Amino acid sequence: MPELIFPLDSTKKFTDQAKIGHNRWHPEIPPVATVRPGDSFRVHCREWFDGAIHNDDSAEDVRDAPLTTVHALSGPFAVEGAEPGDLLVVDILDLGPIPQEDSGPLAGQGWGYTGIFPTKNGGGFLTEQFPDAYKAIWDFSGQVATSRHVPAVSFTGIVHPGLMGTAPSAELLAKWNARESALRATDPNRVPPLSLPPEPQDAVLGSVPASDFDRIAGEAARTAPPRENGGNQDIKNLTQGSRVFYPVFVPGANLSLGDLHFSQGDGEITFCGAIEMGGFVDLRVEVIKDGMRKYGVQENAIFMPGRIAPQYSDWLAFSGVSVTLDGEQRYLDSQLAYQRACLHAIDYLTTFGYRPEQAYLLLGAAPIEGRLSGVVDIPNSCATVYLPTAIFDFDVRPSASGPAKIKQTATTPHATFG
Incomplete structure (x- = not known):
């Protein structure tokens, strides 16, 4: 086993560990450990809410989830010799739920969860149709996930x-804050907001000195979106065997990671759409000197997907075009087209007896594939959702006999704001 350089004790909060991670991006957060090019090492990761979501039949924890605390990130890890302008090469050697802990109160101890976040607390891809909070608990058996809240399905996870991502430079951080502030200013009262400003409340900044804490907390960027440094990309194919090339913006690169998923559909459409968990990741790092200039990788990460993925061969695909539910034509709006494809899939699954929220939770958690199928045929973009048929315990394909009806065994946890 590679050397464990960031351990987590499951009996303690993320902020009470021997080594403290962080939940904001800032170039002055000190590294918790240093590795050399060619090193392999193991990192423990806490579920993104640090245990705030529970294995129960209530969705009140999702409704009230403390968004100012996320994400609980392991790191930063400095890489000897890495300098701005280099590319950091990260190989994902292995990863999985919390080792040797198959039961317990933390996600990753034999279970995980998917949440539909309410519009007033984060929202999601289909928040206009699903404004309330819902939750599904998934149990792990090897690589397979099943849920008491979404009956008659089981599927192989693609852990990732x-x-x-790497730490931003001071200049890049300032660029993020300026452009996201300008976006918020276009509709400052929008719910959910257009972007998240720096938030000192609940900021975790590793070993930043007390004398600098308030300043850094007021500048540091939230970890919610993907950016030039990689970040919260939620790419389900970044799994075992993947090789990722990250731009380096600060000396040492300062790599951080977290937000482990047992499984996810393309898009993580419910916002907390994956099966969230804590666990471990084994990594190896290398450095390509001057790689950003050599390969034209200035403001994005590139990657080679892993070869470990569920082997599904039969799919039922749903299409959508860029026309709103009330009939408004949009010009080549691929996001709208994908929303409509997802809604068509949800409508279809309800004919078998699934409630809409169960179908939505399933599309977020199962290894569906989302594709931009047409982006040039004005005025309509076409997007498609591919649903693997083998995940169902019954034949989900259309037939002359009509849709089978599932047996509902539990109520999906649901919570609203009072």
């Missing part, structure tokens, strides 16, 4: 870190 939802978030991994």
Whole structure:
């Protein structure tokens, strides 16, 4: 086993560990450990809410989830010799739920969860149709996930870190804050907001000195979106065997990671759409000197997907075009087209007896594939959702006999604001 350089004790909060991670991006957060090019090492990761979501039949924890605390990130890890302008090469050697802990109160101890976040607390891809909070608990058996809240399905997970990236430079951080502030200013009262400003409340900044804490907390960027450094990209194919090339913006690169998922559909459409969990990741790092200039990788990460993925061969695909539910034509709006494809899939699954929220939770958690199928045929973009048929315990394909009806065994946890 590679050397464990960031351990987590499951009996302690993320902020009470021997080594403290962080939940904001800032170039002055000191590294918790230093590795050399060619090193392999193991990192423990806490579920993104640090245990705030529970294995129960209530969705009040999702409704009230403390968004100012996320994401609980392991790191930063400095890489000897890495300098701005280099590319950091990160190989994902292995990863999984919390080792040797198959039961317990933390997500990753034999279970995980998917949440539909309410519009007033984060929202999601289909928040206009699903404004309330819902939750599904998933149990792990090897690589397979099943849920008491979404009956008659089981599927093989594709484990991956939802978030991994390098630290921004001071200049890049300032650019993020300026452009996201300008976006918020276009509709400052929007719910959910157009972007998240720096938030000192609940900021975790590793070993930043007390004398600098308030200043850094007031500048540091939230970890919610993907950016030039990688970050919260939520790419389900960043799994075992993947090789990722990250731009380096600060000396040492300062790599951080977290937000582990047992499984996810393309888009993580419910916002907390993956099966969230804590666990471990084994990594190896290398450095390509002057790689950003050599390969034209200035403001994005590139990657080679892993070869470990569920082997599904039969799919039922749903299409959508860029026309709103009330009939308004939009010009080549691919996001709208994908929303409509997802809604068509949800409508279809309800004919078998699934409630709409169950179908939505399933599309977020199962290894669906989302595709931009047409982006040039004015005025309509076409997007498609591919649903693997083998995940169902019954034949989900259309037939002359009509849709089978599932047996509902539990109520999906649901919570609203009082």
